[in-house]
Amino acid sequence: MPTKVVIIEDETDINEALSHSLKHEGFRVWSEVDGRRGMDLIREKTPDLVLLDLMLPGIDGIELCRLIKSDAVVKGTCIIMVTAKSDESDVLVGLGFGADDYITKPFKTRELIARVKAVLRRGRLREEESRDVIRCGDLLIDVLRYEVTHAGDRIVLTATEFRLLHFLAGNPGRVFSRDQLLNQIIGDNAVVIDRNIDVHVRAIRRKLGAARAHIETIRGVGYRFFSQP
Ligand code: CA
Numbered sequence: 001m002p003t004k005v006v007i008i009e010d011e012t013d014i015n016e017a018l019s020h021s022l023k024h025e026g027f028r029v030w031s032e033v034d035g036r037r038g039m040d041l042i043r044e045k046t047p048d049l050v051l052l053d054l055m056l057p058g059i060d061g062i063e064l065c066r067l068i069k070s071d072a073v074v075k076g077t078c079i080i081m082v083t084a085k086s087d088e089s090d091v092l093v094g095l096g097f098g099a100d101d102y103i104t105k106p107f108k109t110r111e112l113i114a115r116v117k118a119v120l121r122r123g124r125l126r127e128e129e130s131r132d133v134i135r136c137g138d139l140l141i142d143v144l145r146y147e148v149t150h151a152g153d154r155i156v157l158t159a160t161e162f163r164l165l166h167f168l169a170g171n172p173g174r175v176f177s178r179d180q181l182l183n184q185i186i187g188d189n190a191v192v193i194d195r196n197i198d199v200h201v202r203a204i205r206r207k208l209g210a211a212r213a214h215i216e217t218i219r220g221v222g223y224r225f226f227s228q229p
Pocket residue numbers: 009010011053054055056
């Protein structure tokens with residue numbers, strides 16, 4: 001899915017230049033020249049990033065920044081303030097409200113794109129942290145989505161396999177006996193058909209492919225997960 005950006009800037013030439021540069025980089029872009037309509041647009045499009053001018057008709061950039069960050073749906077949106085040099089004290093207020101960065105007019109397209117990408121990268125990391133994602137090298141375990149990927153490729157696990165892998169990966173370096181692991185994956189409601197841990201571990205390893213080395217067998221004891229195999 002392409003990254004979505006909303007530009008709110010009342011100087012149409014700057015607005016168009018921003019829009020053009022971002023579209024050229026492959027972003028989906030919408031723009032607005034009025035603050036109030038800009039907020040409606042943000043709520044409608046739920047963009048990943050907002051480029052926000054400070055001096056705007058309708059609602060000004062600082063107030064918009066505050067509105068975005070207090071909105072239940074769009075508060076995770078990254079914000080870069082686009083400012084004139086004289087707006088420095090407003091920039092500090094905006095950053096205080098949760099804006100991620102600012103760029104001063106006039107700016108070079110290359111600088112703008114670099115800032116946009118850096119802010120989006122930080123935003124994604126923040127989102128991953130809040131989503132409870134375990135990352136070990138190329139292996140990613142996303143608890144909320146119940147999803148495991150290796151180098152971007154989806155690995156389809158059964159619910160039991162997922163619980164087992166998630167538990168092991170969440171406690172890297174610790175050795176667990178088969179009984180301990182069984183207790184973990186049975187949980188409150190889960191129905192574990194096969195109580196043989198070795199069967200589940202074998203299945204996980206087969207599905208993990210190159211990432212299988214993360215799970216180490218400790219002879220006579222059980223298993224251990226290595227963050228760095
Ligand atoms: Ca302006």
